[in-house]
Amino acid sequence: MKKLINDPDQVVAEALEGFEMAYGGRVHVNHDPAFVARKDAPVQGKVAIVSGGGSGHEPMHPGYVGPGMLDAAVPGQMFTSPTPDQVEAATKAGAADKGVLHLVKNYTGDVANFEMAAELAEAEGIEVRSVVIDDDVAVKDSLFTAGRRGVGGTVLIEKIVGACADRGDDLEAVTNLAATLNGRVRSMGMALTPCTVPSAGEPTFELADNEMEIGIGIHGEPGRERLPLESADQIAERLLNPILEDLPFRSGDEVLLFVNGMGGTPMIELLVVYRAACRLLSEHGITVQRDLVGNYITALEMAGCSITLLKLDEDTKWLWDAPVDTPGLSWGAWEPPNLPWTPQWQVNTSRRTLPWTAT
Amino acid sequence: MKKLINDPDQVVAEALEGFEMAYGGRVHVNHDPAFVARKDAPVQGKVAIVSGGGSGHEPMHPGYVGPGMLDAAVPGQMFTSPTPDQVEAATKAGAADKGVLHLVKNYTGDVANFEMAAELAEAEGIEVRSVVIDDDVAVKDSLFTAGRRGVGGTVLIEKIVGACADRGDDLEAVTNLAATLNGRVRSMGMALTPCTVPSAGEPTFELADNEMEIGIGIHGEPGRERLPLESADQIAERLLNPILEDLPFRSGDEVLLFVNGMGGTPMIELLVVYRAACRLLSEHGITVQRDLVGNYITALEMAGCSITLLKLDEDTKWLWDAPVDTPGLSWGAWEPPNLPWTPQWQVNTSRRTLPWTAT
Numbered sequence: 094m095k096k097l098i099n100d101p102d103q104v105v106a107e108a109l110e111g112f113e114m115a116y117g118g119r120v121h122v123n124h125d126p127a128f129v130a131r132k133d134a135p136v137q138g139k140v141a142i143v144s145g146g147g148s149g150h151e152p153m154h155p156g157y158v159g160p161g162m163l164d165a166a167v168p169g170q171m172f173t174s175p176t177p178d179q180v181e182a183a184t185k186a187g188a189a190d191k192g193v194l195h196l197v198k199n200y201t202g203d204v205a206n207f208e209m210a211a212e213l214a215e216a217e218g219i220e221v222r223s224v225v226i227d228d229d230v231a232v233k234d235s236l237f238t239a240g241r242r243g244v245g246g247t248v249l250i251e252k253i254v255g256a257c258a259d260r261g262d263d264l265e266a267v268t269n270l271a272a273t274l275n276g277r278v279r280s281m282g283m284a285l286t287p288c289t290v291p292s293a294g295e296p297t298f299e300l301a302d303n304e305m306e307i308g309i310g311i312h313g314e315p316g317r318e319r320l321p322l323e324s325a326d327q328i329a330e331r332l333l334n335p336i337l338e339d340l341p342f343r344s345g346d347e348v349l350l351f352v353n354g355m356g357g358t359p360m361i362e363l364l365v366v367y368r369a370a371c372r373l374l375s376e377h378g379i380t381v382q383r384d385l386v387g388n389y390i391t392a393l394e395m396a397g398c399s400i401t402l403l404k405l406d407e408d409t410k411w412l413w414d415a416p417v418d419t420p421g422l423s424w425g426a427w428e429p430p431n432l433p434w435t436p437q438w439q440v441n442t443s444r445r446t447l448p449w450t451a452t
Numbered sequence: 453m454k455k456l457i458n459d460p461d462q463v464v465a466e467a468l469e470g471f472e473m474a475y476g477g478r479v480h481v482n483h484d485p486a487f488v489a490r491k492d493a494p495v496q497g498k499v500a501i502v503s504g505g506g507s508g509h510e511p512m513h514p515g516y517v518g519p520g521m522l523d524a525a526v527p528g529q530m531f532t533s534p535t536p537d538q539v540e541a542a543t544k545a546g547a548a549d550k551g552v553l554h555l556v557k558n559y560t561g562d563v564a565n566f567e568m569a570a571e572l573a574e575a576e577g578i579e580v581r582s583v584v585i586d587d588d589v590a591v592k593d594s595l596f597t598a599g600r601r602g603v604g605g606t607v608l609i610e611k612i613v614g615a616c617a618d619r620g621d622d623l624e625a626v627t628n629l630a631a632t633l634n635g636r637v638r639s640m641g642m643a644l645t646p647c648t649v650p651s652a653g654e655p656t657f658e659l660a661d662n663e664m665e666i667g668i669g670i671h672g673e674p675g676r677e678r679l680p681l682e683s684a685d686q687i688a689e690r691l692l693n694p695i696l697e698d699l700p701f702r703s704g705d706e707v708l709l710f711v712n713g714m715g716g717t718p719m720i721e722l723l724v725v726y727r728a729a730c731r732l733l734s735e736h737g738i739t740v741q742r743d744l745v746g747n748y749i750t751a752l753e754m755a756g757c758s759i760t761l762l763k764l765d766e767d768t769k770w771l772w773d774a775p776v777d778t779p780g781l782s783w784g785a786w787e788p789p790n791l792p793w794t795p796q797w798q799v800n801t802s803r804r805t806l807p808w809t810a811t
Contacts, residue, residue: 095644095645095661095664095681095755096644096721097644097684097687097717097721097722097724097725097756097757098683098684098721098724099683099684099685099724099728104720104721104724105720107684107723107724107727108720108721108723108724108727109723110727111722111723111724111725111726111727111730111745112723114726114727114730114740114743115723115726115743115745148720149718149720151718151719151720151723152719156719285454285455285456286454302454305454322454324457324458325456325457325458325466326458328456356718356719357716357718357753357755358456358716358753359508359510359715359716359750359752359753360510360511360515360715360747360750361463361464361467361507361508361510361752362455362456362457362463362467362753363456363470364466364467364468364470364471364474364510365456365457365458365463365466365467365470366456366470367470367473367474368466368467368469368470368473369458371470371473381473384473384474386470386474388719388747391718391719393718393720394716394717394718394721394755396454396716396753397456398456416784418783418784423782423783423784424777424782424783424784425775425777425782425783425784
């Protein structure tokens, strides 16, 4: 096991200390129980958005705390659900006067522990709603999961729902948007290499030199099939086709295309996959109106990628374009606003339109 | 060789197409000769900042084109200097009415080809200055290099000099700032694993399962020594001590600490290294006032990291905090300005101050 760590059992705690040293000017870090909250939490006049899950997927979730995205996030131990008391503490830290929405990836432990935390918080008078994210089309059930897994769609939903909360929508509206988005987003991933949980010291699975795993989970859970390595174009097709069929996505749809790296894949390869995915979508008459390319929901040092597709409408595009200021996702404001509400910030929606697919 | 690619010889060209599909709404991509320029280039009233180098270090350099950073960037073939005609074309695309500054990493091919391009552009009436960046303290000479190599400091210099050009400083001032910054920045890197250039198909070097290379270059060039794997704390010390001794950095200094991933190292490990570096600097009485943690100058899928330290003054801090809007580095504007000039954007300098090291 070759890793830049000290004690394998202290990686999560030490990384959280490093996170505080790097971003402590922008977020509040609590160590016992471990959670991260907006520096200015609780923020009155807005629904608080709280998420979390096992560590090893950085920048998700602590990296998405800040204006325009999460109010608080809970890092569990490596690939392990956070405990109910962690989630309860984060919920209380985030909660202001408009209630709390939990965004929960669909893994058995996460769902149970967020549910318990919600009950504890409600007993103290905090109104909590919950939306479970299950966007992975690869497998029906899996290790740690009844039903589909929550993967790349989580990043997009956290960004868009975060902006919705920031503009002042109430708890019902924010919850409904999260549920609607979950219905409109689909993902699938693949791996070239496994990853190693430090405390285990051994790879989560084995792949031969010429093999890849299609439909992999973000903890190295088994996917659909193990195949000989193929070209980036072929791999993009293997990931995209099941996504397109599942919703289904149709000609004329406008989408956000998210090509995510699993942690060990360089940006130049993700761009080759992005190109392939764009071309395939173009052949299907689907317009890529927004995009995200990079390492946003990872599986430690796993080499591989996932593709996520989200069906867009006008409101969703505006909320995506809205400024966000978190350690893991950040963009700002350059031109006067043209928005249906009065924002505290300025945004240029045209800046992120993609002319290549629009022409 | 396990990579998400199609033809090994087409990776750079296809990635540039992917880059255009993803970011074409924000930057102009030229394919023959290959360069990337600001969408609104040439921008009158400012010095144009142009950089470039071999591909495989993404997001550097094409990912740093945009308001607040580079006007144009030139991607060479993989780990290969861009050609003079590429650099000349990028220079002409960027040049407006205040001249052009070339920021060149110190590799023999880069220096020669940028020099030739500068001569060609000057023959056409464009005023060009050049600053060569050589911040790597690991070795005196190396493969491809007479003198020290240009590495992580390049990212910081491009950001800060880009902001200086954006505020309207003239060519002499911008050039002097780049040279001054190069004198104040030092870096050193290490590798846990090698990387493979696609067209070569074999790793650039071999490392045993328990070995690491200290002082590695961003093309896998040999470093100072090959040692048994150590803890993150020990590795941070091996990288930081030569940096501190070289300038030298002293107690009371304010610095920007940049912990960079080589491409295959997950964020959680970089945070463990960042923590170690922060603690060591604190022991030396050095204050980390600004920071950057992530994959910003990579060596394909190499696992490893580099540490870069830049001595700060007030103007440098302001320029670092100024908004930047590029595919690879982006932050915005949230609060009213408190700056010694009149910006077109707003910036909150306090947002990036780090209370952990300041208290």
